[in-house]
Amino acid sequence: xxxxxxxxxxxxxxxxxxxxxxxxxxxxxxxxxxxxxxxxxxxxxxxxxxxxxxxxxxxxxxxxxxxxxxxxxxxxxxxxxxxxxxxxxxxxxxxxxxxxxxxxxxxxxxxxxxxxxxxxxxxxxxxxxxxxxxxxxx
Amino acid sequence: xxxxxxxxxxxxxxxxxxxxxxxxxxxxxxxxxxxxxxxxxxxxxxxxxxxxxxxxxxxxxxxxxxxxxxxxxxxxxxxxxxxxxxxxxxxxxxxxxxxxxxxxxxxxxxxxxxxxxxxxxxxxxxxxxxxxxxxxxxxxxxxxxxxxxxxxxxxxxxxxxxxxxxxxxxxxxxxxxxxxxxxxxxxxxxxxxxxxxxxxxxxxxxxxxxxxxxxxxxxxxxxxxxxxxxxxxxxxxxxxxxxxxxxxxxxxxxxxxxxxxxxxxxxxxxxxxxxxxxxxxxxxxxxxxxxxxxxxxxxxxxxxxxxxxxxxxxxxxxxxxxxxxxxxxxxxxxx
Numbered sequence: 001x002x003x004x005x006x007x008x009x010x011x012x013x014x015x016x017x018x019x020x021x022x023x024x025x026x027x028x029x030x031x032x033x034x035x036x037x038x039x040x041x042x043x044x045x046x047x048x049x050x051x052x053x054x055x056x057x058x059x060x061x062x063x064x065x066x067x068x069x070x071x072x073x074x075x076x077x078x079x080x081x082x083x084x085x086x087x088x089x090x091x092x093x094x095x096x097x098x099x100x101x102x103x104x105x106x107x108x109x110x111x112x113x114x115x116x117x118x119x120x121x122x123x124x125x126x127x128x129x130x131x132x133x134x135x136x137x138x
Numbered sequence: 139x140x141x142x143x144x145x146x147x148x149x150x151x152x153x154x155x156x157x158x159x160x161x162x163x164x165x166x167x168x169x170x171x172x173x174x175x176x177x178x179x180x181x182x183x184x185x186x187x188x189x190x191x192x193x194x195x196x197x198x199x200x201x202x203x204x205x206x207x208x209x210x211x212x213x214x215x216x217x218x219x220x221x222x223x224x225x226x227x228x229x230x231x232x233x234x235x236x237x238x239x240x241x242x243x244x245x246x247x248x249x250x251x252x253x254x255x256x257x258x259x260x261x262x263x264x265x266x267x268x269x270x271x272x273x274x275x276x277x278x279x280x281x282x283x284x285x286x287x288x289x290x291x292x293x294x295x296x297x298x299x300x301x302x303x304x305x306x307x308x309x310x311x312x313x314x315x316x317x318x319x320x321x322x323x324x325x326x327x328x329x330x331x332x333x334x335x336x337x338x339x340x341x342x343x344x345x346x347x348x349x350x351x352x353x354x355x356x357x358x359x360x361x362x363x364x365x366x367x368x369x370x371x372x373x374x375x376x377x378x379x380x381x382x383x384x385x386x387x388x389x390x391x392x393x394x395x396x397x398x399x400x401x402x403x404x405x406x407x408x409x410x411x412x413x414x415x416x417x418x419x420x421x422x423x424x425x426x427x428x429x430x431x432x433x434x435x436x437x438x439x440x441x442x443x444x445x446x447x448x449x450x451x452x453x454x455x456x457x458x459x460x461x462x463x464x465x466x467x468x469x470x471x472x473x
Contacts, residue, residue, distance in 0.1 A: 011180060028392070068400065
């Protein structure tokens with residue numbers, strides 16, 4: 001299977017830089033997949049889980065926060081706030097963040113604060129989902 | 139001349155102060171290393187975002203967007219309300235670091251008609267409030283240990299104000315390290331973004347790729363010619379951009395919105411990290427020179443202390459000799 005160059009850049013590090021066969025990412029209205037020689041494209045990436053298959057056939061997972069993806073000349077760049085492997089996620093921390101976000105959403109607040117806590121809520125949920133899959137699926 | 143005891147007390151207190159400055163020096167140098175590492179880590183992300191904005195603007199040069207300065211209302215000369223985001227430290231003891239930022243911010247305030255200050259860092263906030271400047275009281279953030287989360291919250295606040303037209307322009311005033319010795323105050327316009335700057339950058343890159351088949355200015359005109367009507371499509375789902383089969387999903391407006399948000403956050407984070415690195419650097423240098431000064435003072439004082447002690451001994455000896463002589467004379471007289 002032909003491959004393409006995938007680069008996942010998070011705010012604090014380069015998460016992955018190398019060959020990849022297929023990439024599935026959460027797009028605006030559902031998941032989207034990218035294979036080699038995809039047309040030129042720019043799209044938004046939502047909070048959720050990215051899966052990509054390496055040339056040796058193994059699947060890699062990453063929990064990402066929102067960002068963008070750019071496909072150009074068989075090269076894919078993903079720019080997200082954060083990207084983590086399921087095993088890197090601290091479940092206790094994510095759980096605490098979930099709790100906090102829920103509480104914040106319940107209390108009366110301005111629209112701006114509502115946006116922030118909603119985003120943190122979905123981030124925490126995505127993290128927990130990814131981490132759960134890792135610990136129970138093994 | 140002070141007596142030996144006084145000088146000794148002085149020496150001891152200087153030694154204690156020196157211990158503190160030395161410890162602060164070590165702490166700053168450690169924090170500086172951490173901040174520099176953080177700065178390096180964000181660079182690929184930030185440059186990637188910049189590239190993407192450039193390429194979208196290049197393909198849709200006529201797209202009028204609230205975040206860009208090609209809006210028609212920007213051309214009117216009505217007084218604009220400016221927001222200044224000032225990044226200062228939480229503590230002093232960092233040489234001229236805080237003063238330089240504050241001075242620049244004050245200069246900008248004095249030259250603009252309507253403005254509001256958003257101060258990060260306790261020291262700057264206290265100063266501006268004391269001087270009676272309009273400071274946003276709800277905008278409370280510390281400058282130490284910058285995090286992405288803080289940058290995101292700051293961005294949310296600023297963009298919200300901008301969207302509701304409470305601010306027309308937003309500037310960031312922060313300190314940047316020119317090299318490891320000198321640092322300078324930077325003023326950057328955060329919003330609206332300067333679209334021509336991005337387009338120009340993309341032109342240069344394209345020109346480089348095509349090995350100078352055309353120069354930048356010509357290319358800009360071509361692109362305007364070709365894509366003049368592309369901006370009618372900006373809210374359609376999944377837009378194809380005719381010339382190079384450039385697919386944008388779900389729509390250029392949505393992508394650009396996210397892009398700008400992330401860009402502003404990335405920029406804010408970068409500025410926070412850069413400012414904290416500069417602060418630690420400034421503090422490190424200030425503490426270094428304080429330690430040097432203390433060493434010099436100790437040297438002088440120890441010389442003085444020896445001199446005083448010597449003088450005291452000499453005086454005692456003279457007194458003893460004088461006493462002995464007097465006794466001798468008395469004995470002679472008695473005989």
